[in-house]
Amino acid sequence: MPFSLEQYLQIDKITSSFxxxxxxxxxxxxxxxxxxxxxxxMIMSKEDVKKMTFIDILNRLEELEVIDKNEWLALREIRNEIAHEYSFNQDEVVDTINIIYExxxxxxxxxxxxxxxxxxxxxxK
Incomplete structure (x- = not known):
């Protein structure tokens, strides 16, 4: 890792399963x-989550210095690429695999x- 297109095209079934x-x-x-x-x-922090959108939750977690909202959203985009990966473009598939690994x-x-x-x-405690 990372894979080149040539390496990806030559992977075996075991590597593919990994x-x-x-x-x-x-x-x-x-x-x-x-x-x-x-x-x-948020619930454990006694926050009223009933009316909170997901972005509100991320904003609050960022205020609490638990996460970086923008980093989380970028990871979410990567996750969405995996979930909707129907690409027949092998370069895109290799790029996505490498990003996930990274x-x-x-x-x-x-x-x-x-x-x-x-x-x-x-x-x-």
Whole structure:
């Protein structure tokens, strides 16, 4: 990694399954954090989430210095590319795989940051 187009065209089924897992897990972690974890943090913080839009939640998490909203939205765009990847353009497929690989560590680090925030500021000691 990163793949060139030539390398991508020569991958075997095992490597392909690893790539599929990377894509799936990136998407799943991004979805779960965005759809469940962030809202739960707001509830634990005693915020009224009933009237909050997702962007409101992101803005509040940024105010609390939990995440960087723009970075999160950029990761969301990458996740959306995976979810809607019907491209027959192999260059686009390779580019998306490489971006996911590059950004995976950042997504995991955001998760760790969120975990630390919850542990240090929201859990009763």
């Amino acid at each position: 790539i599929d897992q990377l894509n799936f897990r990136f998407s799943k972690l991004q979805d779960t954090m965005g759809e469940s974890l962030f809202r739960a943090i 950004k995976s560590d950042r997504l995991v680090n955001i998760y760790k940051s969120v975990h630390t925030f919850v542990k240090n500021r929201l859990l009763v």
